[in-house]
Structure formats: structure tokens, C-alpha cells
Amino acid sequence: MTAPADVTAALQAQFPQITPRASGDHPAVNVPPAEAVAALKYLRDEFAYDFLVDITAIDNGVEASPRFTVIWHLFSTAHYNYVRLASDCASDTEPVAPTATSLWPAADWHERETYDLLGVTFENHPDPRRILMWDGYPYHPLRKDFPLAGIEVPLPDIEVADLTGASVKPAPMMGGPFVASAGEMNLTEAEPRAKDESWTERKTKPLSE
Amino acid sequence: MATEFAFPDNASKAEAASQEFQTEKMSLAMGPSHPSTHGVLRLQLELDGEIVTKCDPMLGYLHRGDEKIAENMTYNQFVPYTDRLDYLAPLASNVAYAIAVEKLAKLEVPARCQAIRVIASELARISAHLLGLGAYGIDVGAWSVFLYAFEEREKLYKLFEELTGARFTTSYTRIGGVARDVPEGWTGRVEAFCDQFLPILEEILTLLTRNKIFQDRTVGVGVISKEDAIAYGLTGPNARGSGVPIDLRKDKPYSGYEQYEFDVPVGAKGDCYDRYLCRGEEMRQSVRIVRQAIKTFPSGSWYNEDAKKIFAPQKAKVLTSMEELINNFMIVTEGPQMPAGEVYFEGENPKGALGFFIVSKGGGVPWRMKIRSPSFCNLSILPKVCPGNLVSDVVSILGSLDFVMGECDR
Numbered sequence: 001m002t003a004p005a006d007v008t009a010a011l012q013a014q015f016p017q018i019t020p021r022a023s024g025d026h027p028a029v030n031v032p033p034a035e036a037v038a039a040l041k042y043l044r045d046e047f048a049y050d051f052l053v054d055i056t057a058i059d060n061g062v063e064a065s066p067r068f069t070v071i072w073h074l075f076s077t078a079h080y081n082y083v084r085l086a087s088d089c090a091s092d093t094e095p096v097a098p099t100a101t102s103l104w105p106a107a108d109w110h111e112r113e114t115y116d117l118l119g120v121t122f123e124n125h126p127d128p129r130r131i132l133m134w135d136g137y138p139y140h141p142l143r144k145d146f147p148l149a150g151i152e153v154p155l156p157d158i159e160v161a162d163l164t165g166a167s168v169k170p171a172p173m174m175g176g177p178f179v180a181s182a183g184e185m186n187l188t189e190a191e192p193r194a195k196d197e198s199w200t201e202r203k204t205k206p207l208s209e
Numbered sequence: 210m211a212t213e214f215a216f217p218d219n220a221s222k223a224e225a226a227s228q229e230f231q232t233e234k235m236s237l238a239m240g241p242s243h244p245s246t247h248g249v250l251r252l253q254l255e256l257d258g259e260i261v262t263k264c265d266p267m268l269g270y271l272h273r274g275d276e277k278i279a280e281n282m283t284y285n286q287f288v289p290y291t292d293r294l295d296y297l298a299p300l301a302s303n304v305a306y307a308i309a310v311e312k313l314a315k316l317e318v319p320a321r322c323q324a325i326r327v328i329a330s331e332l333a334r335i336s337a338h339l340l341g342l343g344a345y346g347i348d349v350g351a352w353s354v355f356l357y358a359f360e361e362r363e364k365l366y367k368l369f370e371e372l373t374g375a376r377f378t379t380s381y382t383r384i385g386g387v388a389r390d391v392p393e394g395w396t397g398r399v400e401a402f403c404d405q406f407l408p409i410l411e412e413i414l415t416l417l418t419r420n421k422i423f424q425d426r427t428v429g430v431g432v433i434s435k436e437d438a439i440a441y442g443l444t445g446p447n448a449r450g451s452g453v454p455i456d457l458r459k460d461k462p463y464s465g466y467e468q469y470e471f472d473v474p475v476g477a478k479g480d481c482y483d484r485y486l487c488r489g490e491e492m493r494q495s496v497r498i499v500r501q502a503i504k505t506f507p508s509g510s511w512y513n514e515d516a517k518k519i520f521a522p523q524k525a526k527v528l529t530s531m532e533e534l535i536n537n538f539m540i541v542t543e544g545p546q547m548p549a550g551e552v553y554f555e556g557e558n559p560k561g562a563l564g565f566f567i568v569s570k571g572g573g574v575p576w577r578m579k580i581r582s583p584s585f586c587n588l589s590i591l592p593k594v595c596p597g598n599l600v601s602d603v604v605s606i607l608g609s610l611d612f613v614m615g616e617c618d619r
Contacts, residue, residue, distance in 0.1 A: 024313055024550035051455075052442055053555070056579040058568055071566065073553055073581075077439060077453060080460040082553065106442035109589040117276070132269035132618060141277055142577075148281050 007047065007083055015039055021086050026073075028084035033070075036087045037098045040072060044103060049074035049083055055100065055110035057089075057118045059144045068095040068120055095120045117142040234262060237600075241270045245348050245604040248614030252591070252603065261603060264595035266588055271618040279578040283544025284310050284384050285521075287578075292378040294582065294616040298337035298559045299379045300329040300369065302616075305556030307382035308463055309565035313552045314384065314545070316516055320507040322386050323465040327502050328399065329372065329381060330464075330556075331495040335406075336365045337559035338446075338488045338495075339413075341611040345485065346417060348608035349426040357413045364402055371395055384545045385520035386512025396503045403496045410496075414489045427481035431594050431606035434479060441593065442586040445561025446487040447610055451479035457557040469501045481609035488611070519545040544573020560584050560613060580619055584612035 007027045008020050015035050021028040031039050043049040053073040060067050066088035074083050089095035099122040100107040111122040112131040119140035122128065130137060134156035139146055153168050155161040240251035249270035255263035275294070279287050291306040292299035304326045311318065318326075339358040346354030366376040371392050373379040381388050417423045433443070438451035448455055456473040458466040474490035476483030512520050521540045522533040539546075549571040555564035561583025568577040587610050595603050 022550065024315075024548075024552040026553060028551070051439055053562075054553075054564060054566065054579065054581040056566060058577045071579075073564075073566065077455050084551070084553065104442070105440050105593070106586060106589060109585065113585075130269075132272040134269065141274060146277075148277060 007043075007081075010047070011039060011042070014042055021084070023084060026082040026084050028086065031085050031087050033087045033089065033097055036070075036072070036085065037100055037103065039085060040074070040100055041103055043074055043083060043085075048076045048078040049081075051075040051077050052100065052104040052106045052110075053082070055107055055114055057095075057097075057114050057120045059118060059142065062145050065092050066090070067092040068118065070095075070097040070114070070120060072100065089120060097122055099123060099125045101126055116140070119143060239600075239603065241267075245607055246614075247344060247607065247612065250588070250607075250612075250614055250617075252595075252607075254595075254600070254603070256600065259599050259601075261595050261598055261600060264592050264603070266591050268585075268588070268614075269618055271614045273619065275619040276578055276580060279575055279580075281574070283573040284547065284575070285540070285545060288382060289378065289380045292380055294580065294619065295337070295558060295560055295563065295584070295613045296377070296615045297340050297613055298333035299377065300333035300373075300381055301337070301556065301558045302563060303379060303382040304330050304464065305554070305558060305563045306565055307384055308556060309552065309554035309567060310384045310545075310547070312554050313550060313567050313569055314516070314519060314547050316385055316513055316519060318386060318513050319510045320465065321509050321511045322513070324502045324506055325387055325391055325511060326382070326464050327466065327469070328396075328499050329387075330558075331499045331502075332365055332368065332399070334495045334559045335492050336362050336369075338492050338611075339365075341488055341559075342413065342417070342485065345608040345611070346423075348604050349423060351417060351420065351423055354413055354416050357409065357416070361406060361409060361413075364406075368395070368399060368402060371398070383512070383520060385516040390511040396506055399499060400503050403499055407493070407496060410489075410492055417485065418489070424482065426602075426605050427485060427609065429478075430481045430598065430602050431609060432478060432480045433590060433594055437590065437593065438479065441590040443561070443590060444583050444586065445558065446484055446491060447561065447587050449474060450476035450484035450487045450609075452476055457555055457562055461555070463554075463556065466498075468505070469498045471495075471498050481605050484609045484611075516545075546573055547571065547575075555581065558583060560611060560616065561587060563616070582616040582619060584614070584617035585619075588612055588617060 008029055011018050011029055015031065015038070017032050017035060018039065019030045021030045051074065053075045056071050058069045058071065060069060068089040070087045070089065072085040087097060089097060097120055099111055101111065108127060109131060111125055112127065112129060114120050115122060115128060116130040116132050117140060129135060133141070136156065138153060139151060155166055155168060161167065235256045237254045237256055238251055239254055240246040241249040246252070251267040251270070253265040253267060254261050275290050278290060288303060288306065291302040294302045339362050343355035343358030346352065369379055370376045372395060373381040373388065433451045435452045438448045438453045443451065444455065452475055454473055454475050459473055471494040474487045474494070476487055517536050519540070521537050526533040527537045547569045549569050551568050553564060553566045555562040563583055564581030566579040566581065567575050570576045594606060598606065
């Protein structure tokens with residue numbers, strides 16, 4: 001089986017609602033969520049795009065609408081070409097996409113990850129749990145409104161959290177490659193130093209014992 | 210092999226055993242700190258006696274949010290993070306990442322840079338497979354392989370240190386080139402390594418290939434069919450072990466791989482033993498590629514000299530020329546300037562196809578970067594392949610899949 005000369009045109013002939021999508025490399029199309037699975041199946045069965053490479057989503061920004069775009073990448077083990085499908089989710093607050101688990105079992109984990117990190121729910125997914133973060137984690141970290149440092153949350157193990165009072169704290173962002181200014185502290189104080197070198201030009205050197 | 214093996218039908222054996230004994234099922238958490246899980250993977254197993262009836266992998270113990278971090282730093286700043294994806298072959302991840310970003314910038318690198326990257330990737334492949342085999346030997350009860358393999362790995366570390374300045378976390382590539390040219394006489398030393406490595410590789414493989422104990426632990430265990438390998442998105446030696454002849458170096462040549470002659474080993478049965486054989490043969494092929502690359506090692510520039518707004522200028526020029534000083538300042542503070550667009554690139558890494566999907570809205574920072582990690586996809590077959598096997602075979606299967614949790618959890 002060979003790849004069609006123009007996979008976009010071939011898809012458009014079958015699904016009139018599909019539009020071409022700007023892409024830096026492989027052929028790419030926009031497909032309405034309702035037709036996504038049918039289009040994927042069509043590509044798999046008719047054009048030998050038999051390898052599901054990846055499923056992910058893009059958060060286009062808090063203000064953007066449509067906010068979430070789900071992306072599928074397919075590869076062919078017969079003619080070695082890629083194709084990209086993109087589908088804008090209708091809802092900006094509770095994005096929903098169709099599941100491709102009926103076509104490829106590989107979609108299972110990819111969709112779980114997309115749900116976990118971006119909060120896109122895949123309809124009729126057989127096992128809609130989080131995969132990287134723990135069950136019960138309240139946020140979707142790859143969303144644009146989630147801060148890089150993280151948000152303080154209770155430990156996943158509630159018994160341990162009750163006993164120790166510990167929680168998962170935001171990362172200290174001081175002095176790393178992420179920020180240019182050291183915030184409240186001055187840079188010399190913010191810079192991490194070995195304990196016995198904790199003196200600076202402002203702090204006097206502690207007397208040796 | 211001349212004799213045909215009849216694979217044990219473990220699934221029906223398990224069914225028959227539970228029918229016969231009416232045993233109670235037991236739940237066992239294997240990991241996150243279990244020597245055979247090679248990192249922090251937890252398998253939630255359901256056991257019927259010694260036979261696994263259900264396997265539920267729990268990931269995320271090493272999740273560091275690399276994709277989130279990538280959205281908050283410039284393209285070159287992310288190179289050290291790619292070291293920490295597949296930390297057993299950081300050079301290969303460096304190269305795949307650099308090529309992905311260069312694809313976004315529509316940037317070509319000179320032939321010398323491509324050859325350096327090919328040599329670096331192939332040496333990384335050898336070192337990753339050496340560790341893979343060595344650790345696999347330990348998993349199934351052959352200690353000495355590890356010691357021999359690590360001696361060779363140590364020699365590779367020396368070569369990496371000469372090339373990059375670091376033994377382990379190399380951070381060698383930059384967008385539009387590499388961090389520095391190869392040192393004087395380095396290619397000769399790589400060739401010398403290859404010459405002495407091949408006989409030792411034969412020795413290492415001899416320890417396992419015809420080893421009765423090793424064969425008993427691997428032949429016919431963890432069989433993955435060709436169809437399953439494709440359906441579950443397996444890549445790399447795991448897919449090839451199951452007879453799927455996909456190798457992106459051949460199928461979608463990048464970085465000048467089309468110039469080199471090499472074979473892609475493919476397994477016949479898709480069991481643990483076939484995956485092991487594929488890795489062994491791949492090391493021989495990598496040596497072949499490295500030798501060809503050194504033989505035709507091009508002279509000329511080792512970075513793209515036209516990419517003045519992307520590749521930071523040489524230090525001597527920064528200190529003497531105003532234009533270079535400005536470019537350097539802009540590249541360091543704002544990042545290499547990229548056009549808007551979406552690209553996806555996969556490189557054939559030791560563990561499989563490592564892909565980067567980059568969404569850029571222009572500027573020096575990606576809007577979204579998805580890392581398609583081969584270990585993640587390779588592990589997704591565990592719930593399918595583990596049930597019906599003995600607990601000890603789970604160890605064998607895990608070792609044969611040769612995954613890295615740093616890459617899986619990102």
C-alpha cells in the first residue's frame with residue numbers, strides 16, 4: 001500500500017469538513033472532533049498509517065478560544081510517512097475529545113497522559129485515570145494557568161500527611177535559570193552557598209569555633 | 210536456529226491452574242524500588258500463586274515536568290534537560306532534540322557537524338546497549354556480563370569526556386551545531402576503541418547467547434507479536450525484536466544516515482531472547498557506522514556559520530567584534546529566534562523513537578513541547594504481555610524491554 005500523493009486532498013474528499021492545517025513539516029489537517037476517529041480509521045485502513053505515534057494536546061492560552069487542540073501523529077510502517085491530525089475541543093472549560101483506544105491500544109496511555117497533564121477528557125476511555133500525577137491530584141500542570149513553580153497540595157498519602165503535616169510545596173524559583181531577578185532578596189543572599197561560606201559582603205563572617 | 214521451540218501457552222496454563230486449585234488471588238506491589246524495575250516503576254501485580262493474572266504499571270515517580278520546564282526556557286537552555294531523559298544515552302537525546310529544533314528553524318547543519326552527531330549517537334547507542342545487556346544479565350542471573358560491559362562503557366565515558374567535557378550529562382549539541390569541535394586525534398581514539406571493542410563484544414555476547422540458563426530464562430518468554438508491537442506503538446529494538454523492520458535511520462534518514470551502510474537486525478519470534486539478540490547485533494552495526502563516519506569524516510565547519518541569530522558566535526569573536534557581541538547577547542538572553550510553526554521530529558534512539566513535537570509562536574521559547582518517549586510507549590504493552598507469566602518471568606520481560614524511567618516519566 002502506498003501513500004496518497006496528497007493525503008490532505010484524499011481526506012477532504014472523504015470528509016468534506018476537514019481543512020488543511022499550517023505545518024512546518026508533515027501533512028496536517030484540522031478535523032472536527034466528531035469525525036476524528038473515523039478519519040484516523042480511514043487513514044489506518046486505506047493508507048496504511050498503521051502506527052499511532054503520539055496523542056497530545058495544546059493549550060492555546062487562557063484567553064484563547066478554542067483553548068484546547070488535540071493532536072494525533074500517525075506513521076506508516078509501509079511507506080514511512082507521517083501525518084498530523086488536529087481537533088479543536090468545543091468547550092474551553094471542560095474539553096472533550098473522542099478516544100482512539102478502539103483503533104490502537106497504544107492510545108490508552110497517551111490519552112491518560114493528555115487527561116492528566118492538560119485535562120482533556122477522552123469520551124468512553126476504558127480506564128480514565130491519571131498516569132503521571134497521583135490519583136486525586138487536583139490540577140492539570142501543563143495548562144497555561146498552572147504556575148511553573150507548582151501549587152502547594154497535600155501529600156498523596158493522606159495518612160502520612162496527617163501524621164507529619166507535610167505537603168508538596170512549590171519549587172523554590174530563586175536564583176535558577178527561570179527568573180532574572182531574585183525577587184525580594186538581593187542576589188548575593190539568594191545565591192546558594194556552602195554552609196561555612198554563608199557570609200557575604202553584607203553579612204559578616206561567622207567566628208570559627 | 211535449527212530446532213523449533215514450542216512456546217508454552219502460559220495464559221491457558223494459568224486458567225487451568227486456577228480452575229484446578231481454586232486459589233485466592235494476591236495483590237503484590239513490585240517496586241517502585243525493586244532492582245529489576247530499573248528505576249522507579251511500580252507494577253501492581255495480581256497473582257494466582259506464582260502466575261501473574263493482571264499487571265498494572267504505575268508511572269510518574271520520576272515525573273519532573275520537563276514539558277512544562279521547556280515552555281519556560283530558551284531552546285538552548287533545554288539541552289541539559291534532554292540529557293536527563295534517557296540518561297543512559299544522553300548524546301543521542303541531545304542530537305534528536307537539536308535536529309527537531311533545527312527542523313523548526315529550517316536550518317541545515319554542515320556535513321562535519323552531521324558526522325560528529327552520527328558518531329556521538331552511535332557511541333551512545335553502544336553504551337546504552339552495553340548497560341542494557343549488562344543489567345539484563347544481572348536480572349536473569351548472569352553477573353559477569355555486567356562487569357565486562359561496564360569496563361567498555363568506562364572507555365566510552367573517557368571518549369565522551371574528551372568530546373564534551375562530561376562523562377554522563379553531556380549537553381553536547383546546540384541549535385545549529387554542537388558545543389565544540391572534536392578534539393585533536395579524537396576520531397583516531399574512537400577507531401582504536403572500535404578495534405578493541407569488537408572482540409570483547411563477541412566475548413560478552415558469548416557469555417549469554419549460548420548460555421543454557423540465559424536461554425531458559427528468555428527463549429519463549431514475553432512473546433510480543435508483530436501486530437501487537439505496532440498496535441502498542443513499540444519502537445527501537447523492542448519493535449525490531451518482534452519482526453517489525455522499522456528503523457528511522459533507514460526509513461526517514463536524518464543527519465546523513467543515508468550515506469552509511471548498515472543492516473537492521475530483526476527478530477523472528479518476538480520473545481525476550483530475540484530482543485536481546487537485536488541489541489547485540491545493533492552494537493556491531495553501530496561500530497560499522499562509526500567506522501564509516503570516521504573514514505569519510507568531512508572537514509569544514511562544525512556549526513552553521515550562516516545562522517548568526519541562532520548559533521552563538523565563537524568567544525574570540527564576541528570579545529573583538531561588535532556585531533558578534535550583540536548576537537551573542539541576544540542569543541543568550543532572548544534565545545535563538547525561531548519562526549512560528551509546528552514540527553515533529555523523531556530520532557532513532559537506543560530505546561526507540563524519541564520524538565519532539567514543538568509548537569512555536571515565534572521567539573526564543575517554545576509555546577508547547579511534547580516529548581514522545583519510547584520507554585513510555587514500550588512499557589504500555591506490559592498489561593498485555595505480563596499476564597500468564599511467572600513472577601520471575603516478569604523480571605525477565607522488564608529487563609528485555611530495556612526502558613529508562615527518566616525518559617518514561619519525563
